[in-house]
Amino acid sequence: MSLTADVRVDRGPMTVELDLEVADGEVLAVLGPNGAGKSTLLRVLAGLLPPDSGRVAVGPETWDDVLAGVHVPAHERRLGMVFQDHLLFPHLSVTDNVAFGLRTRGLGKSAARAAARDWLARVGIAELGDRRPGRLSGGQAQRAALARALVGEPALLLLDEPLSALDARTRLTVRAELRRHLGEFPGSTVLVTHDPVDAMALADRVVVVEEGRVVQAGTPSDVSRHPRTDYVARLVGLALLPGTGAGTTVRLDGGGRVAVAEETAGPVFVAVRPESVALWPARPEGSPRNVWPARLVSATPHGSTVRCELDGEVPLVADVTATAFAELGLAPGTPVWASVKASDVAVYAR
Amino acid sequence: MRRTREPGVPVPLLVPAVLAVAFLVLPLAGLVLRAPWGELGPQLAGPAVGQALRLSLVSASAATALSLVLGVPLAWVLARSRARGRSVLRALVTVPLVLPPVVGGVALFLVLGRQGIVGRWLDQALDVTIPFTTTAVVIAETFVAMPFLVISVEGALRAADARFEDAAATLGADRWTTFRRVTLPMVAPGIAAGAVLCWARALGEFGATITFAGNFPGTTQTMPLAVYLALQQDPDAAIVLSLVLLAVSVATLLLLRDRWLSRPGAAA
Numbered sequence: 001m002s003l004t005a006d007v008r009v010d011r012g013p014m015t016v017e018l019d020l021e022v023a024d025g026e027v028l029a030v031l032g033p034n035g036a037g038k039s040t041l042l043r044v045l046a047g048l049l050p051p052d053s054g055r056v057a058v059g060p061e062t063w064d065d066v067l068a069g070v071h072v073p074a075h076e077r078r079l080g081m082v083f084q085d086h087l088l089f090p091h092l093s094v095t096d097n098v099a100f101g102l103r104t105r106g107l108g109k110s111a112a113r114a115a116a117r118d119w120l121a122r123v124g125i126a127e128l129g130d131r132r133p134g135r136l137s138g139g140q141a142q143r144a145a146l147a148r149a150l151v152g153e154p155a156l157l158l159l160d161e162p163l164s165a166l167d168a169r170t171r172l173t174v175r176a177e178l179r180r181h182l183g184e185f186p187g188s189t190v191l192v193t194h195d196p197v198d199a200m201a202l203a204d205r206v207v208v209v210e211e212g213r214v215v216q217a218g219t220p221s222d223v224s225r226h227p228r229t230d231y232v233a234r235l236v237g238l239a240l241l242p243g244t245g246a247g248t249t250v251r252l253d254g255g256g257r258v259a260v261a262e263e264t265a266g267p268v269f270v271a272v273r274p275e276s277v278a279l280w281p282a283r284p285e286g287s288p289r290n291v292w293p294a295r296l297v298s299a300t301p302h303g304s305t306v307r308c309e310l311d312g313e314v315p316l317v318a319d320v321t322a323t324a325f326a327e328l329g330l331a332p333g334t335p336v337w338a339s340v341k342a343s344d345v346a347v348y349a350r
Numbered sequence: 351m352r353r354t355r356e357p358g359v360p361v362p363l364l365v366p367a368v369l370a371v372a373f374l375v376l377p378l379a380g381l382v383l384r385a386p387w388g389e390l391g392p393q394l395a396g397p398a399v400g401q402a403l404r405l406s407l408v409s410a411s412a413a414t415a416l417s418l419v420l421g422v423p424l425a426w427v428l429a430r431s432r433a434r435g436r437s438v439l440r441a442l443v444t445v446p447l448v449l450p451p452v453v454g455g456v457a458l459f460l461v462l463g464r465q466g467i468v469g470r471w472l473d474q475a476l477d478v479t480i481p482f483t484t485t486a487v488v489i490a491e492t493f494v495a496m497p498f499l500v501i502s503v504e505g506a507l508r509a510a511d512a513r514f515e516d517a518a519a520t521l522g523a524d525r526w527t528t529f530r531r532v533t534l535p536m537v538a539p540g541i542a543a544g545a546v547l548c549w550a551r552a553l554g555e556f557g558a559t560i561t562f563a564g565n566f567p568g569t570t571q572t573m574p575l576a577v578y579l580a581l582q583q584d585p586d587a588a589i590v591l592s593l594v595l596l597a598v599s600v601a602t603l604l605l606l607r608d609r610w611l612s613r614p615g616a617a618a
Contacts, residue, residue, distance in 0.1 A: 048516050074519035075527075081520040087513055091535040100531075101521035148521070158520075 007054035029203030047074035080149030455561025506540020
């Protein structure tokens with residue numbers, strides 16, 4: 001029952017144009033900033049928004065085919081959807097929420113309730129079935145929403161930012177449970193998120209969407225190690241610099257040179273991890289081959305370190321300890337020297 | 351970060367505000383003070399009062415039921431459908447809200463009267479005559495009161511999160527099932543508030559009723575009509591009838607306040 005979708009939707013100034021395939025049992029994460037068209041994609045797949053052109057098919061069933069005039073409405077698609085803020089019906093008990101989809105598809109009341117209770121037990125909230133959704137915690141509500149989406153044995157599971165409304169600790173446990181349920185789910189899953197950690201932890205494959213288009217696709221580890229756009233690089237905490245390689249030197253498109261350990265040629269990306277950037281009050285003496293003057297743009301606490309955004313010939317992000325940050329006396333606009341060892345610079349073809 | 355405001359109200363605002371309160375409250379207080387409390391029992395027990403009160407309650411309830419059956423679907427169309435000309439439709443629907451009720455009565459008479467466009471046909475083909483019957487009272491009240499319900503329910507529908515309807519669709523519910531099992535229960539407090547408002551308006555209806563239905567005790571003489579008639583013959587009876595209507599109004603207000611306090615979501 002694999003999903004194939006190749007759709008275009010015109011959304012005012014932006015056109016969302018995406019071509020996806022998700023195999024049975026596979027989880028595809030659609031990662032991108034707000035307004036990139038991720039939610040539009042999910043609405044199209046769910047049948048809530050007809051595409052302007054293209055096709056959506058799940059297994060042998062065609063759900064959308066604009067040329068052939070086919071549009072299966074949402075309620076006739078065999079799918080389950082989990083929304084960011086769960087959208088459990090406030091006037092129904094948790095059990096009746098989970099049973100809702102079975103009831104609308106013609107199952108009797110007691111059979112639907114029994115199946116709903118089974119699923120509530122599977123997501124670990126069997127004892128909360130009689131409550132109203134308003135009396136659930138965020139994590140419990142999202143578990144109930146997952147049970148509601150999965151109880152009808154859908155061919156396609158759509159997850160719209162399923163963890164982003166949860167606090168950090170709950171997110172960790174719900175993410176682990178979600179991972180387990182996704183592992184057992186036989187159909188295709190599309191997970192929309194702007195959190196790279198969700199994508200890395202839950203997905204078999206990631207597509208990065210910006211301004212309605214796929215800008216990068218690959219396995220989670222590939223995308224995080226070799227980002228191809230500034231957005232992805234920032235997400236995974238790398239400074240991404242496009243340039244042209246010649247031997248062990250890369251001439252950057254924005255000016256400046258970076259010394260690298262490997263020989264390269266032609267258009268490349270240079271990626272620098274924030275923790276490998278060292279900051280100095282004056283030009284450092286000695287060995288590092290990469291030394292650039294820079295200016296501090298902004299500084300934000302990041303765990304036990306301070307993340308410093310630097311502007312200059314080579315724009316960089318540096319993580320320094322709070323002590324070092326204080327000793328350097330850094331403030332926005334302060335001139336500093338940044339250095340990176342050539343062996344700490346990743347370089348790969350564009 | 352809450353800023354404490356300077357206590358007190360500026361005099362240029364305070365004086366008109368106090369006058370406004372006096373203006374609104376004094377007539378009602380006068381009504382209560384002038385009431386012939388001693389005769390209250392006998393007056394209320396009189397056959398005319400009971401008859402008018404019963405007719406008022408029955409016709410206002412029937413008008414509210416009719417408004418619910420027709421008005422809730424209309425409110426849904428105004429709030430949810432993407433049909434063209436919705437703003438024109440909404441304007442048309444709200445006309446009775448601002449129209450002098452007596453004009454509404456004249457209009458109803460012209461359409462449903464024995465010589466009216468629809469009325470003539472009803473009279474000849476079905477031998478049904480509407481004007482000057484209790485049916486006419488219900489129609490006049492519905493005409494005047496239904497817009498209150500429609501506007502109120504439309505507001506509730508607009509305020510309700512339409513994404514719940516999306517969620518229902520992904521769970522296999524078509525639009526009619528979604529309306530019955532999700533939308534309707536979620537806007538129930540809004541519908542109840544609209545129904546109470548509609549009922550209160552129907553109960554007080556005077557102009558359209560007396561124009562279209564006349565003033566016949568037992569069949570078309572509702573409380574407001576009885577008050578008007580009594581004032582010319584027996585002022586004490588008029589006061590007693592007015593007190594009853596005042597009591598009903600206050601009760602309506604209390605009922606609405608409870609509805610407005612218990613929003614969905616806030617309700618446990």
